[in-house]
Amino acid sequence: MTKVLVDGTASGPLMVLSEPLSFWGGVDPATGTIIDRSHPAVGVSVAGMVLYMPYGRGSSSSASVIAETIRNGAGPLGFILGEPDEIVVTGVFVANALYGTRVPVMVTDLPDDTDKPVFLDASGARSVAAE
């Protein structure tokens, strides 16, 4: 079952975060690099990824930082969430409206093979062959 929070499509490598990530204070909006020193994925970049988070976390300023990261072309190509998150939706909705992007936000199941790139749309997340 897929719940479309923000419509759109994305295709790219899947990045699965076991811990939720606060974009404010947690991601460098210029590069997409995770800078939260307490996060297991610190040092990795979310840029160009289809990003999975179990749920959202942290500051209400995260919506701004998500929009700023997308504006800089350093954001995820799409979001897969374990449960709806209004902060993520807000940041992506505004960025899509202002910058003409079509970054999707979906609540849906992960594909069985999380090592393969995925295609994400309103019907869910499907593994695709690596390029």
Next chain:
Amino acid sequence: MLLSAEDRNMFDGGRGDGVAFAMGLVVKLAEVSGASTLVDISGAHIDGCLYHGESGIDYVEHLVNGGARVAVPTTLNVSSLDLLHPDLYRGTNETAAAAKQLMDLHVALGCEPTWTCAPYQLPVRPGRGEQVAWGESNAIVFANSVLGARTNRYGDFADLACAITGRAPFSGLHTDAGRAATVVVALDIDTKWLDHELIFPLLGHWIGLKCGNGIPVIVGLDERVGEDNLKALGAAAASSGATAMFHAVGVTPEAATLDDATRGREVPVLRVTGSDLIAIRESLGFARARLGAVSVGTPHMSIAEMTRLAEMVLGTETAVPFYVNTSRSVYGDVSPEVRRALDGFGVTVVTDTCTYITPILGEVDGAVMTNSAKWAYYAPGNLGVEVAFGSLAECVGSAAAGRVELDDHFLS
């Protein structure tokens, strides 16, 4: 979803492109939260005036150019600049100019230039049952818990969209059912410690860690806890966790009894002891290192706190930079005696912003001491500083001594 005729008119552009854009976001958030209708709000508090990058300016400019204005009285959170003391800012001119532009754009929408994270300390504040849309996590938890006003956690962009439309998704903390406590927090300490201010940020930090986005009801506080302590508790809980509301039996307005807070439901019970709070104190920063600076007033200090600080510092002088964050409203209202005492001690007053979100401290030689669990939580990541956490009295004593001095007998 059931939209009123005027909601539909706003959505369809009948009141201009800016309002339509704002209503589009409000409706989107209503869909996500499962709200079946929108509710009128009587006020808003906006967190988006803190500069995070060009997108913030693009958003507000889009609204201004689309002819939008706020539809309800709207206050503004801290920004990146202290307009009353501009020399304190150590960032680049370019960032300062962008931050100022973002501030000006919010004022152009009709927002009041209050520049404070503690809008509940302004002369006018919402009352019990009043529907509002507030941003800024500590303000949200204070509005719901202490004032009994009703707001969900509105993030950047969303708070302003509600202010412009005068509407909010009717869900969660806006509704009766959404305000019921989901977990009991039983405070198990000797009640003599309830006179000690440090209990409250520590308890708040513990609650944030343990209760996530649930609604705790605290059992074990009494009427001795004042608004400033509840402010410290809520700010801490909203930083370490996603607390948007708490109850305290016999203290907060919707918790005359435990049953009132839980609405008669059975909920799990968590017990918190003195040793839990000591562990939190140590995790927040127990550095006995060299003291480099002190920063208090996160959230912004109230008049009562400024007055208490002035009494503590009489006749002494700080050996390190000592920053007090407060609002221009509070600072304008403190007495000349309080100002003289703070000046005599060597305080640097910061208004309109806060030392943990903008470059004010500069290079610090040693740990920074604070009485704020929120500051202690965010500053290491934001500023790269080491933190010592203590009560206001410990901060003053340490500042005068020039080294971190903590009370070893706390909770023992």
